[in-house]
Amino acid sequence: MVFRGFDAAKLTALAGDLDTLAGQSGRLHTQLASVLTSAQQNLPAGQNASRDPDLQDLVGDVIPMPSFFGGRRRLPGSLGGELGDMQSSMKRRIKQLEGAQELADRGYPVSDSSIFLDEKPADGKKVDDALRHLQELQGKDFGTNGNRDDLEKVSGELDGLTAAEMDALVSKASPKDLAFYNQLVSCTDDSGWNPFDENGLPEDKRRATLGGMLSKISPENFGKFQAAFPGMQPDVTNTGAWEQGGNNQNGQTNNGIHWQTPTDPLFVDGVSADDVNQRQFGDCWYVASLAGLAQKDPKFLQEGIKQNPNGTVSVRVWDKDGNYQWVTMTPDLPTDKNGSPITTYGSGESWPAYYEKAFAIAYSDDGDGERGYGGVEGDDPKKSAPYLTGKEGEDLTTGGFLGIGEHEDKSLDGLKKAFDSGKVVTVSTPADEKLDKDHPQEWGNTYCTNHAYYVRGFTADGKVILGNPWGTSGYPPITVSQEQFNKYFGGAEAFDVP
Structure with a gap:
């Protein structure tokens, strides 16, 4: 099988050769150690058999101990483990390549980033079933108990998909199917004729499913995903920075706002209160709490944010009901036309901006009015505590x-x-x-x-x-x-x- 220029048979043969070489490394270790030991014995005192410290360490190691007893931690004996790990990784990725071929054969678009993922090989039938069940939600009669049980079944299937499978599903699903699913999971109101039915998914479960989807898809599908699930990207057009061109308190201005992914890492040297620099959004009540928490427990904040393999960022928050969750978001942030961040930012590090973005997403579900960045402007500092720590202020x-x-x-x-x-x-x-x-x-x-x-x-x-x-x-x-x-x-x- 040759897929996108990769020959699975030749790669499998190469992995087999590496496995054979790994098995021979112990004998090579013994032979080289024997030569060096013999040379050392025949040299004048004070002279070494080799000028290379790694090779000199082999002197006397004629019968090396296995690695699990603390031996063979240097070349060539260590090649047994290194080559073994390498060939195992290659074989897993070859299986993934074969799974990607199966998806393509079933008519699913396959992103290049999905081809060599180090995960279970894609199962086309699982994607078929999940896509069919997603599409069957259209026009379905959910009965007198509401649609939650049906949605939980679908979300369970989605949660179980690998990254390659999820990306294939989102690529193939129509924007209408995805948007309708978002409509169903987001509406938890009771129907007018049965006040006891259960509809939609609770916020924490909804966030987990949608966040899991976003953390797995390829960047090429970010735009399609955000269009179908707009609540995953906070609104910026309802802020003073958008409407007035800046922050009238600190005097910062912008010449237009757009979304752009920063090149700065999450962290440069851990977390510090001095990293927190509020810029053009009027959410000092939250940012002051964030800075204070960074001063008191920097490790807690550093452990509460992570970057996913596809570039998305997940931040640990609690919702208004005290439910613990990870808010997953695309890596783009509000910037001005010059690419300068207008959101809370650090000095060459971006972690404060993603905490603020996650808060704007989670707080938009608070039910108190506006959504997004505008919804977090101007409030009481003690209200930020439950979202940052799960504890009341x-x-x-x-x-x-x-x-x-x-x-x-x-x-x-x-x-x-x-x-x-x-x-x-x-x-x-x-x-x-x-x-x-x-x-x-x-x-x-x-x-x-x-x-x-x-x-x-x-x-x-x-x-x-x-x-x-x-x-x-x-x-x-x-x-x-x-x-x-x-x-x-x-x-x-x-x-x-x-």
Whole structure:
């Protein structure tokens, strides 16, 4: 079989040759070690049989121990394991190549990226069955109990497809079939004549199925997938950055917004609060919480994001009902016409942008109005905690953690107590624009009204050090006394670190 220029028979023969060579490596190891040992014995003291340290290590290793006893960890004895692993990988990929040929024979488009995937070989019948069941949803009578059981059956089939199988299905399915499936799984309302039926899929199950589909398809199908499942890409046209051309608080502007995939990696040197730089979206309440969490538990955030083999990115979030899930998204981000990011970003690293994008996707399902990036602009910082950690946030200035009954009582001692106990603490400024001009000069442009900050620490004399989620570059942390806090800041919130 020759498929796309790859000859399966010749590749199989090559894998067999590698397997034979692997079996001979132990004898070669012994022979070479014997020659080097003999040479060493006949050389004057202080001279080595070889100038190569790897070969010199073979002296005396005439009867090498097997690798599982700690031996043969160097060439040529180690070739047994290395060549064995290589030929095993080749044989798996040859099977995948044969599965790709079967898909093509059944009339499925096969992406080049699917040909040598290191996964189970594609099963054309599984794709046939899943596609047929997807198409049969059109015009189906779901009975008196709703459509959830039918949808769970289909989603179970989809979850079980390999990447090559999933890509073939999405390639062959019509946009109408995919869009109708999205319509069914997204609508969980009861029918008018039976209030007890079950329809659609709960958000966490829906997100798992759709995210699994997106994480497996080839990049060539991203556009088709997003058109059928628009909820997988957050809206950007309802933001101030789109409507007003920028962020009127920090003065950043853009000359037009479009989607573009960054070339920066997720991480450069782990996670730090200093990586978080809010740009043109007005979601400081979320970004301040993200920066505060990055300061308190960077490992938690780093473990909560991953890049999939097809380039998509998955971020761990919790939904409004406290359900844990991974939100999977395409790698493109909102940028201006010059390709500069307008979303929350790091210094040469992109992880904050994907956390923000995942939040815009998940929060759009909150049922409180707008969707996407516009839906996360302007809210209470404590509302971000359940999405970041699955834990509820609390108001420190209305009797929560501090036991204080009056909103005006904003004790820095109480903030410090919460911060020292391990909580992420955020504070907000009032919507009083007069304070933008009437604040301590040393704060510079770091201070802004109607804005959220996160606590970075405290001075020895009890003052609080606040970080601006706009980033430390150009907006250094400010130190605030109790008197200043009472005048220039309003509420304070906190949430537990996982």
